[in-house]
Amino acid sequence: MIAWRTAAEWAELGLPGLPSTPSALIRRATRENWQRRERAGRGGGFEYHYTSLPEVALTAYLVGNRPAKVEVASPADDSELLWQRYDDLPSTHKDEAERRLAAIQAVEALTDRGIGRVKAVAHVAAEIGANEATIRRWLSAIKGAHRSDRLPILAPKWTGGGKAAECPEEAWDLIKADYLRKSKPSFSGCYERLCRVAAERGWTLPSERTMLRRIEREIPTPVMLFEREGREALARAYPAQQRDHSTFHALEAVNADGHKFDVFCKWPDGTIGRPIGLFWQDIRSAKCLAYRIDRTETADAVRLSFGDLVDEYGVPDRVFLDNGRAFSSKWITGQMEFRHRFKRTKEEPLGILTQLGIEVTWATPYHGQAKPIERMFRDFCDRVSKHPAFEGAYTGNNPTAKPENYGSRAVPIEEFLRILDQEIVYHNAKPGRRTPVCNGVLSFDQAFEESYRQAPIRQITEAQRRLWLLAAENVSASRVDGAINFMGNRYWSDRMSVLMGKRLTIRFDPDQLHAGIHVYQRDGRYVGFVECVMAAGFADTEAARAHAHARKSWTKHWKGIAEAEKRMTAAEVAARLPAPDAPEPAPETKVVRPVFGNLAMKPAPAASYLPDDDEDEFAEGFSRNVRALHQKFLKEQL
Numbered sequence: 001m002i003a004w005r006t007a008a009e010w011a012e013l014g015l016p017g018l019p020s021t022p023s024a025l026i027r028r029a030t031r032e033n034w035q036r037r038e039r040a041g042r043g044g045g046f047e048y049h050y051t052s053l054p055e056v057a058l059t060a061y062l063v064g065n066r067p068a069k070v071e072v073a074s075p076a077d078d079s080e081l082l083w084q085r086y087d088d089l090p091s092t093h094k095d096e097a098e099r100r101l102a103a104i105q106a107v108e109a110l111t112d113r114g115i116g117r118v119k120a121v122a123h124v125a126a127e128i129g130a131n132e133a134t135i136r137r138w139l140s141a142i143k144g145a146h147r148s149d150r151l152p153i154l155a156p157k158w159t160g161g162g163k164a165a166e167c168p169e170e171a172w173d174l175i176k177a178d179y180l181r182k183s184k185p186s187f188s189g190c191y192e193r194l195c196r197v198a199a200e201r202g203w204t205l206p207s208e209r210t211m212l213r214r215i216e217r218e219i220p221t222p223v224m225l226f227e228r229e230g231r232e233a234l235a236r237a238y239p240a241q242q243r244d245h246s247t248f249h250a251l252e253a254v255n256a257d258g259h260k261f262d263v264f265c266k267w268p269d270g271t272i273g274r275p276i277g278l279f280w281q282d283i284r285s286a287k288c289l290a291y292r293i294d295r296t297e298t299a300d301a302v303r304l305s306f307g308d309l310v311d312e313y314g315v316p317d318r319v320f321l322d323n324g325r326a327f328s329s330k331w332i333t334g335q336m337e338f339r340h341r342f343k344r345t346k347e348e349p350l351g352i353l354t355q356l357g358i359e360v361t362w363a364t365p366y367h368g369q370a371k372p373i374e375r376m377f378r379d380f381c382d383r384v385s386k387h388p389a390f391e392g393a394y395t396g397n398n399p400t401a402k403p404e405n406y407g408s409r410a411v412p413i414e415e416f417l418r419i420l421d422q423e424i425v426y427h428n429a430k431p432g433r434r435t436p437v438c439n440g441v442l443s444f445d446q447a448f449e450e451s452y453r454q455a456p457i458r459q460i461t462e463a464q465r466r467l468w469l470l471a472a473e474n475v476s477a478s479r480v481d482g483a484i485n486f487m488g489n490r491y492w493s494d495r496m497s498v499l500m501g502k503r504l505t506i507r508f509d510p511d512q513l514h515a516g517i518h519v520y521q522r523d524g525r526y527v528g529f530v531e532c533v534m535a536a537g538f539a540d541t542e543a544a545r546a547h548a549h550a551r552k553s554w555t556k557h558w559k560g561i562a563e564a565e566k567r568m569t570a571a572e573v574a575a576r577l578p579a580p581d582a583p584e585p586a587p588e589t590k591v592v593r594p595v596f597g598n599l600a601m602k603p604a605p606a607a608s609y610l611p612d613d614d615e616d617e618f619a620e621g622f623s624r625n626v627r628a629l630h631q632k633f634l635k636e637q638l
Contacts, residue, residue: 182230184228245437252316253320276295277293287447315458319358481497
């Protein structure tokens with residue numbers, strides 16, 4: 001409420017009991033000695049306080065019973081509160097405040113040129129299509145306020161009219177439960193079902209549009225995303241973490257992933273399919289460092305592409321990998337903790353990254369923001385898969401985006417590799433990259449080389465080269481001859497003779513099994529290179545003679561070693577054995593075993609065990625028994 005007003009402003013309000021002209025109101029104020037003060041600003045005059053109004057006019061003024069079309073804020077309001085309210089206003093209110101302020105400034109500009117205020121207000125009112133009384137109210141609203149607070153003071157306080165439509169609580173709960181579902185039904189369908197329930201129960205519902213506005217107003221957007229689209233949609237609404245790639249030097253950290261190209265290629269054996277590439281990218285510079293193309297994403301492709309990376313640039317300190325089977329295989333990350341996909345077992349060999357001491361971080365599955373290499377794959381989808389040389393072989397990036405000439409052509413794999421090599425060179429050499437490291441000036445190649453020249457790069461030895469170049473497998477040497485039988489091939493050398501029956505780890509190139517294998521003991525010690533023993537023809541006499549000669553030499557070699565190991569003969573060993581002590585006399589027995597039954601039917605004890613004095617008596621008794629048996633036999637025959 002404005003406390004001080006001029007005679008013209010009080011007369012303009014049209015309050016009951018007051019004169020309708022400023023001059024008449026001035027005469028009454030003078031006659032009744034109203035409380036007044038000199039008016040600040042151009043024009044002078046007096047302002048009158050509202051407490052001096054007659055009782056009828058004062059009552060009307062206090063209860064707001066006056067033709068004020070626009071409610072304005074008091075200039076006495078706190079400036080901070082004014083601007084806080086202004087920030088909460090919608091854009092329509094703010095635009096209206098700016099329009100009013102422009103009108104006020106136009107009036108002031110005219111009065112500064114000597115034009116009277118009444119005429120200035122009339123000119124501006126005609127110009128903007130407003131009522132003169134409205135402009136005078138705007139002028140009164142900002143009276144006494146600081147110029148910087150004029151805009152929030154002039155902002156209108158429009159509010160929606162009418163009473164909010166009532167909705168039964170149960171109906172509100174019902175439509176929320178129906179609308180907030182993963183199947184994402186339309187709101188119109190939900191409202192129609194609600195109307196059927198309302199007709200049965202006698203509810204009075206707001207309109208469909210009113211209910212939808214309430215849903216949008218009262219249900220937070222994150223809740224809407226979770227209930228209608230799921231957890232992943234809610235997670236995507238959270239701002240992605242911004243990572244500073246410049247904290248790494250070149251080759252300190254790399255990331256790898258597989259990418260299936262949207263191009264039909266024809267392989268040398270005549271099969272047609274989409275090739276898959278295993279790519280390695282430097283995280284600092286975003287340069288593509290190495291890659292291999294294969295029919296599927298296999299551990300061999302990961303191993304060979306990593307071998308190209310290490311052979312060309314060196315060993316990285318950290319690797320960010322996708323949690324796929326190829327990267328988690330025992331050949332790559334065997335014996336490494338926290339592999340997630342496979343369990344760590346004692347029997348599996350040490351993986352390439354494990355033995356080289358590389359720190360591995362597993363990226364979140366199906367989360368492209370965790371793998372910077374996905375940005376490079378997006379470029380490949382346009383620069384490689386849609387290359388003009390592959391017209392007719394492009395498949396589209398999803399089943400609904402197939403081109404009209406889908407499947408009309410298959411590119412030879414050799415041509416695909418040639419184009420891919422060219423595009424990767426262009427990808428790395430393109431200047432003006434807008435990454436934080438390139439800063440809109442450098443290319444990926446330049447950013448990498450700038451840091452690579454000053455970075456401490458770890459190079460590999462020949463022994464380490466065998467680790468990343470070759471695949472690993474656990475085998476057992478033969479218990480008979482120490483040979484290793486693997487993938488239908490037989491491997492043997494002199495070194496295997498001391499390893500018969502032992503569990504070993506072999507490293508090999510799956511593409512060149514006949515080239516031989518490298519053998520390691522289970523504790524990691526290197527045994528040596530073992531060649532593949534090729535089977536000879538059945539009637540190949542030359543091979544038989546060579547084999548016999550090799551066996552003879554091998555036997556002679558180990559015979560000499562055996563003889564060298566024995567520095568004493570068996571006779572010398574026997575001569576050094578101590579003589580045995582004299583045997584103790586047998587103890588005298590004190591128990592006599594009785595003999596029962598017919599002695600003739602029992603085997604005679606050994607003579608050496610009969611006492612000397614009883615020999616004759618024994619002989620006579622034996623003869624007597626024999627004669628008795630003979631007589632008995634004769635009687636039975638008769």
